[in-house]
Amino acid sequence: MATTSLDKSKIRILLLEGVHQSALDTLHAAGYTNIEYIKHAISETELKEKIADAHFIGIRSRTQLTDDVLQHADKLVAICCFCIGTNQVDLKAATRRGIAVFNAPFSNTRSVAELVLAQAILLLRGIPEKNASAHRGGWMKSAKNSYEIRGKKLGIIGYGNIGTQFSVLAESLGMDVYFYDVVAKLPIGNAKQVGSLKELLNQSDVVSLHVPETPSTRWMFGAEQLAQMKPGSILMNASRGTVVDIEALTETLRSGKLLGAAIDVFPVEPRSNDDEFISPLREFDNVILTPHIGGSTVEAQENIGREVAEKLTLYSDTGTTMASVNFPEVALPSHPNQHRLLHIHENVPGVLSEINRVFSENDINVCGQYLQTNEDIGYVVIDVDKEYSELALEKLKHVKATIRCRVLF
Ligand SMILES: NC(=O)C1=CN([C@@H]2O[C@H](COP(=O)(O)OP(=O)(O)OC[C@H]3O[C@@H](n4cnc5c(N)ncnc54)[C@H](O)[C@@H]3O)[C@@H](O)[C@H]2O)C=CC1
Ligand SMILES: O=C(O)CCC(=O)C(=O)O
Numbered sequence: 209m210a211t212t213s214l215d216k217s218k219i220r221i222l223l224l225e226g227v228h229q230s231a232l233d234t235l236h237a238a239g240y241t242n243i244e245y246i247k248h249a250i251s252e253t254e255l256k257e258k259i260a261d262a263h264f265i266g267i268r269s270r271t272q273l274t275d276d277v278l279q280h281a282d283k284l285v286a287i288c289c290f291c292i293g294t295n296q297v298d299l300k301a302a303t304r305r306g307i308a309v310f311n312a313p314f315s316n317t318r319s320v321a322e323l324v325l326a327q328a329i330l331l332l333r334g335i336p337e338k339n340a341s342a343h344r345g346g347w348m349k350s351a352k353n354s355y356e357i358r359g360k361k362l363g364i365i366g367y368g369n370i371g372t373q374f375s376v377l378a379e380s381l382g383m384d385v386y387f388y389d390v391v392a393k394l395p396i397g398n399a400k401q402v403g404s405l406k407e408l409l410n411q412s413d414v415v416s417l418h419v420p421e422t423p424s425t426r427w428m429f430g431a432e433q434l435a436q437m438k439p440g441s442i443l444m445n446a447s448r449g450t451v452v453d454i455e456a457l458t459e460t461l462r463s464g465k466l467l468g469a470a471i472d473v474f475p476v477e478p479r480s481n482d483d484e485f486i487s488p489l490r491e492f493d494n495v496i497l498t499p500h501i502g503g504s505t506v507e508a509q510e511n512i513g514r515e516v517a518e519k520l521t522l523y524s525d526t527g528t529t530m531a532s533v534n535f536p537e538v539a540l541p542s543h544p545n546q547h548r549l550l551h552i553h554e555n556v557p558g559v560l561s562e563i564n565r566v567f568s569e570n571d572i573n574v575c576g577q578y579l580q581t582n583e584d585i586g587y588v589v590i591d592v593d594k595e596y597s598e599l600a601l602e603k604l605k606h607v608k609a610t611i612r613c614r615v616l617f
Pocket of ligand 1: 317369422501
């Protein structure tokens with residue numbers, strides 16, 4: 209698509225946590241060259257220093273973009289999460305500063321579903337203990353506590369993009385699938401929605417969590433829920449580390465009540481692969497511990513890199529905010545031969561009429577105008593003839609409730 213964006217060499221992009229090469233390729237192909245690429249998460253002090261110069265930042269799940277960090281991000285236009293979860297970003301603080309947030313809601317969902325399916329099979333067969341024993345010279349040849357997956361009941365908590373895919377895969381292996389979700393959901397295949405978490409836990413042989421991190425899911429799975437699980441059942445968590453109370457899980461595992469567990473996410477995760485992973489769960493051979501790699505496959509990372517980098521370039525080139533997590537969604541055409549003003553304001557009455565007054569009082573012809581609002585902010589995009597953009601920008605900055613206003617050339 210032909211675009212007339214800002215001089216791209218001046219747009220600074222900071223990419224952290226080793227996002228896939230496909231992101232770099234996509235950005236380079238779109239003409240963005242001023243990119244700092246770091247393979248790991250950086251300390252908060254370094255983050256505050258680096259974010260001060262960045263127009264765009266790309267992160268995965270380790271980098272915490274708190275209100276405090278964002279206070280240092282005067283130039284930041286957008287945050288690009290190369291993952292699904294956006295709980296590591298203070299979305300309210302980003303919105304208040306007029307910073308758009310993007311993510312990749314689908315690209316790694318199949319990878320998570322495949323991982324938990326594999327873990328369920330391995331745990332039902334007692335493979336983690338048998339494997340650990342063999343590595344130490346043991347030989348646990350026995351059918352005790354070793355089961356087929358066929359005919360077992362799977363209880364999915366959070367029946368969204370990942371939960372539904374897991375549901376389909378599990379049914380294809382003969383599992384009976386039940387799910388609990390706070391929203392009424394159309395069941396896929398023969399899955400059945402149950403009315404309460406307790407009901408789900410009381411009957412499931414395998415329980416798997418696929419909820420986002422929100423206030424309602426924070427520590428939602430503790431001693432009470434573990435007590436409601438069937439003896440000999442399995443718990444799996446590949447959602448977020450703040451969902452399961454690890455101390456309570458440790459106690460339950462010590463009691464021998466569960467056949468096993470698979471945990472991919474933890475309340476505190478090492479910042480880099482060189483740091484030690486500390487968890488009381490390390491003592492159990494019947495627990496599969498994975499380093500937050502539910503979505504870490506070559507396929508998923510390549511797709512995410514491309515998908516999120518495309519969202520970045522589209523927003524940077526044209527102002528398009530489709531699929532933004534926190535911004536009103538506007539799909540915009542390119543603006544050849546015109547300049548494009550992007551005005552982000554608090555969603556309060558009277559702003560639009562003030563904006564329109566800027567154009568009528570200054571005799572500026574509006575070539576195109578687009579508006580969308582959400583609960584917090586309004587996003588107005590105005591295309592004007594090139595010679596008027598500087599004057600319009602200056603005037604628009606003084607419109608009441610303005611958060612941020614900039615121009616795309
Ligand atoms: N381990 C890993 O590497 C990965 C982890 N994830 C995590 O998995 C989560 C889920 O991903 P998706 O399925 O794509 O999200 P989704 O948004 O499609 O589905 C989440 C579902 O959880 C439900 N839900 C929300 N609060 C709930 C509650 N209190 N009780 C029961 N259900 C509730 C929602 O209604 C929704 O149906 C992500 O938010 C992310 O945190 C995602 C990708 C990779
Ligand atoms: O791969 C990552 O860094 C995080 C994956 C994840 O948890 C997500 O997509 O929400």
